[in-house]
Amino acid sequence: MKVSNRILVWVFILVATPAWSDVFLHWTSAALPPAKELGLNEVVFSWNESLSSQVTAARRLGYRVYVEVPLHRASSAAETGATGLEGIILIASQSETEELENSLPKLRLDYPNLRFLVLNPDGKLPQMRGSLIIKRGSVLEVSSPTSQPWIDTNLALVRIERRSHPGQVPLYTFSWGGLSDSGRQTLAPTAEDYLLAVAEAGAFHADLILELDQRLQKALSEHDPEAWKLWNEVRPYARFSSHVDEQGLEAIANVAVVVDLLDTSDEPMNLLARHNIPFKVLKPADLKSANLEGFDIVVVFAKPDRETCERIAEVATHGKTVVLVDAHGTYPWQKGNSVRLNEHAVSYALGNGKVLELSKPVVDPETFAQDIRRLLGTQSVLINLWNGLTTIAVPYSEHGGTVKVLEFVNYAEEPLRVQVQVKGSFASIRYETPEHECCESLVPVKHNGFTEFVIPELRITGRVRLEANATPASGVSPR
Amino acid sequence: MRCDNRPAAALVSLLLIASFVHALENPVLVYKKKYIMGTVFEIAAYDHSPEHASKAIEKAFQEIVRIDDLFSNYKPDSALSNLNRSAHFHTEKVPPDLYRVIEQSMQFSRLSDGKFDISVAPLVDLWKAALRGEGTPTPARQEEVRGCVGYEKIELTPPDQISFRSPCLQLDLGAIGKGYAVDRAAEVLRSLGIRDALINAGGSTILAMGSPPNQTAWLVHLRDPSNKIDPQVMLKDESVSTSEQTAASLLGNDSAGHIIDPGTGMALKTIFAVSAVSKTATVSDGLSTTLLLLGPTKGTELIKNTADVSAIWISQNAQVETAIGGPEVRFGKGR
Numbered sequence: 001m002k003v004s005n006r007i008l009v010w011v012f013i014l015v016a017t018p019a020w021s022d023v024f025l026h027w028t029s030a031a032l033p034p035a036k037e038l039g040l041n042e043v044v045f046s047w048n049e050s051l052s053s054q055v056t057a058a059r060r061l062g063y064r065v066y067v068e069v070p071l072h073r074a075s076s077a078a079e080t081g082a083t084g085l086e087g088i089i090l091i092a093s094q095s096e097t098e099e100l101e102n103s104l105p106k107l108r109l110d111y112p113n114l115r116f117l118v119l120n121p122d123g124k125l126p127q128m129r130g131s132l133i134i135k136r137g138s139v140l141e142v143s144s145p146t147s148q149p150w151i152d153t154n155l156a157l158v159r160i161e162r163r164s165h166p167g168q169v170p171l172y173t174f175s176w177g178g179l180s181d182s183g184r185q186t187l188a189p190t191a192e193d194y195l196l197a198v199a200e201a202g203a204f205h206a207d208l209i210l211e212l213d214q215r216l217q218k219a220l221s222e223h224d225p226e227a228w229k230l231w232n233e234v235r236p237y238a239r240f241s242s243h244v245d246e247q248g249l250e251a252i253a254n255v256a257v258v259v260d261l262l263d264t265s266d267e268p269m270n271l272l273a274r275h276n277i278p279f280k281v282l283k284p285a286d287l288k289s290a291n292l293e294g295f296d297i298v299v300v301f302a303k304p305d306r307e308t309c310e311r312i313a314e315v316a317t318h319g320k321t322v323v324l325v326d327a328h329g330t331y332p333w334q335k336g337n338s339v340r341l342n343e344h345a346v347s348y349a350l351g352n353g354k355v356l357e358l359s360k361p362v363v364d365p366e367t368f369a370q371d372i373r374r375l376l377g378t379q380s381v382l383i384n385l386w387n388g389l390t391t392i393a394v395p396y397s398e399h400g401g402t403v404k405v406l407e408f409v410n411y412a413e414e415p416l417r418v419q420v421q422v423k424g425s426f427a428s429i430r431y432e433t434p435e436h437e438c439c440e441s442l443v444p445v446k447h448n449g450f451t452e453f454v455i456p457e458l459r460i461t462g463r464v465r466l467e468a469n470a471t472p473a474s475g476v477s478p479r
Numbered sequence: 480m481r482c483d484n485r486p487a488a489a490l491v492s493l494l495l496i497a498s499f500v501h502a503l504e505n506p507v508l509v510y511k512k513k514y515i516m517g518t519v520f521e522i523a524a525y526d527h528s529p530e531h532a533s534k535a536i537e538k539a540f541q542e543i544v545r546i547d548d549l550f551s552n553y554k555p556d557s558a559l560s561n562l563n564r565s566a567h568f569h570t571e572k573v574p575p576d577l578y579r580v581i582e583q584s585m586q587f588s589r590l591s592d593g594k595f596d597i598s599v600a601p602l603v604d605l606w607k608a609a610l611r612g613e614g615t616p617t618p619a620r621q622e623e624v625r626g627c628v629g630y631e632k633i634e635l636t637p638p639d640q641i642s643f644r645s646p647c648l649q650l651d652l653g654a655i656g657k658g659y660a661v662d663r664a665a666e667v668l669r670s671l672g673i674r675d676a677l678i679n680a681g682g683s684t685i686l687a688m689g690s691p692p693n694q695t696a697w698l699v700h701l702r703d704p705s706n707k708i709d710p711q712v713m714l715k716d717e718s719v720s721t722s723e724q725t726a727a728s729l730l731g732n733d734s735a736g737h738i739i740d741p742g743t744g745m746a747l748k749t750i751f752a753v754s755a756v757s758k759t760a761t762v763s764d765g766l767s768t769t770l771l772l773l774g775p776t777k778g779t780e781l782i783k784n785t786a787d788v789s790a791i792w793i794s795q796n797a798q799v800e801t802a803i804g805g806p807e808v809r810f811g812k813g814r
Contacts (some may be wrong), residue, residue, distance in 0.1 A: 130512045130521040131682035149519045149681070323730065345730050356730055364726055371730040378613060387553060390514050412514035 031221035035062030087115030123174035199461035202241020203407035317351030518681030600651035658764025687714035705797035709811030775800035
């Protein structure tokens with residue numbers, strides 16, 4: 001990217017004030033209910049040349065209107081739709097990454113009244129998966145005997161998108177195609193499916209383009225009571241996820257993951273997310289300038305050049321653990337003391353820290369994630385959950401300080417009692433959910449630099465606010 | 480204008496009769512899943528009435544929840560937690576399900592000369608802590624904890640009383656409880672008229688009732704750590720369970736794992752995953768852990784002396800050992 005473009009990107013970052021999490025409704029039917037009734041303000045249409053009347057109508061109904069276009073059509077969409085549109089959502093393939101990086105600043109400059117957002121269309125249908133696979137002929141198969149629930153989550157994607165497009169809140173969408181009962185028929189998403197999708201994006205502070213089933217769109221526009229009963233369950237979740245009072249919060253991470261390629265299907269990163277290991281994605285170039293003080297472990301999947309090697313050595317010397325994956329080269333730290341850990345792993349002591357070389361790629365991401373958790377040790381783990389095998393928790397802080405907010409998503413979609421241990425000392429723990437908004441006061445137990453508490457009932461999502469001082473807000477009911 | 484509705488009514492009636500006949504001839508598959516016992520239970524059931532199948536599955540899930548409320552050592556008010564707190568040198572009356580599963584567990588313990596042992600809980604906890612990164616326990620600590628283990632210290636007094644002849648004995652039903660819950664769920668489905676169903680407890684224990692329409696049995700693919708063999712069994716009113724030690728650490732040299740050998744007090748070291756097939760899920764669940772601990776040689780001897788069971792051991796490098804006393808195991812590839 002040219003220097004001028006880079007400056008434009010940063011100017012955009014500085015002036016942009018995106019909400020924390022918005023649900024954009026992808027609408028494909030002819031009739032659209034008013035924004036006030038749906039409780040959402042953002043609507044997305046797929047681009048076509050004769051869209052202007054639809055845009056005008058949607059604006060009259062109270063919507064901010066976006067169109068979704070392939071990158072090569074962005075200029076023409078902006079040109080013809082500039083008057084009524086709030087923004088343009090760009091879809092770019094992996095091969096168009098460079099073109100996107102070059103054209104985005106120019107588009108923003110040419111059309112300053114339009115928001116340009118980059119969409120990742122490869123999100124996963126969020127769900128707790130079983131292991132049965134139903135094939136044609138109604139024969140059922142079992143894929144693998146892991147008894148641990150498998151969670152399909154978009155957390156790793158969000159973390160990667162945050163690095164890919166730092167000028168915007170991560171924006172993704174997914175298809176409902178994975179919902180089927182017997183492999184013969186695709187099911188309509190249930191209220192719980194929509195709730196989980198909205199809750200997940202909200203908890204990850206990401207934006208979601210929510211595909212609405214055609215049947216539901218039609219039923220909503222025809223004022224079908226059952227459809228509105230479903231939608232009225234979704235509305236409080238969308239409101240809960242909008243985070244209007246959480247400006248300035250950022251996700252905390254004590255593990256840095258350095259990759260050459262920002263690939264959202266990366267399984268080791270998915271498993272780190274799945275195991276509640278807060279991580280931040282970096283490119284090798286970031287290593288040179290980024291402040292790595294807050295990280296306890298740096299996992300390097302990228303092929304290190306000389307400069308990266310120097311930085312790795314420096315980071316390890318200052319007490320960090322660096323894990324170098326698929327390491328085959330000759331590196332400066334190899335002159336130091338070493339301990340062979342197993343057939344494929346060697347540990348090199350370096351100053352106050354160490355470099356662990358793994359001589360092969362990560363073939364078992366589940367075990368790798370558990371290893372990273374073990375390497376963190378009991379004192380450096382930011383968050384621990386008990387009875388939380390179907391739950392993902394994301395910690396947020398203000399400007400890199402201690403944890404202020406914990407967002408929870410329970411993919412089992414049924415009430416769970418979850419025990420939480422979070423690093424730090426907190427006197428006030430307040431719990432809120434879409435069903436019971438602010439706040440329920442939970443009892444903290446402080447122990448060895450950690451605070452423990454119990455969430456009595458986590459259905460799909462919940463938020464915990466932590467304060468070092470016990471100053472419960474009005475309306476807090478103790479429990 | 481009046482119109483004659485009779486042809487339309489007749490057509491509707493015909494359509495209704497046709498759809499009823501179609502439903503009678505073609506049972507519908509209903510699938511549901513639920514998170515219980517720290518895993519995902521799935522039930523797929525065929526029935527002519529999807530509503531009835533759906534209700535039956537919900538009842539079966541309720542039964543698994545009931546069993547979890549008895550067997551959980553996570554829930555402080557479960558019958559097992561109560562037993563673990565109170566039965567040291569003191570006789571406790573327990574619910575029939577808990578008595579039955581402990582009784583069956585002790586049969587496996589005797590069959591395997593103590594390799595299968597539900598009193599191994601203190602050692603499991605010790606090594607779980609090591610897995611969490613709390614360091615390898617010292618030999619002295621290991622020895623101390625081993626003193627708390629031993630199925631022969633469990634005293635059963637029929638029909639429902641249990642006491643521990645040890646001050647620190649603790650029971651963990653992780654190696655057999657899910658199997659028992661699956662059997663109970665199958666009983667519920669049968670009592671509600673469901674004949675053809677598959678119950679899956681997180682992939683580690685599966686019970687097949689009847690068979691899918693126009694099939695002779697349910698095809699189940701088994702765990703293959705080598706990814707070269709694709710072992711399969713056809714199950715009809717049978718169950719299969721799979722046991723495998725936790726994968727070795729990529730970045731460490733620790734010897735932790737979730738399956739503990741009571742003989743050594745350490746995590747079991749084995750290159751195999753084992754699948755065991757039997758008539759009930761309680762037996763297949765208990766047997767798979769037992770056979771993993773015994774290994775192929777001793778395990779094959781045990782299979783020879785047990786009716787209607789089969790087993791297959793597969794290693795990461797595709798070494799295969801089978802012991803067939805029940806359903807055949809066939810291979811999808813590589814053999």
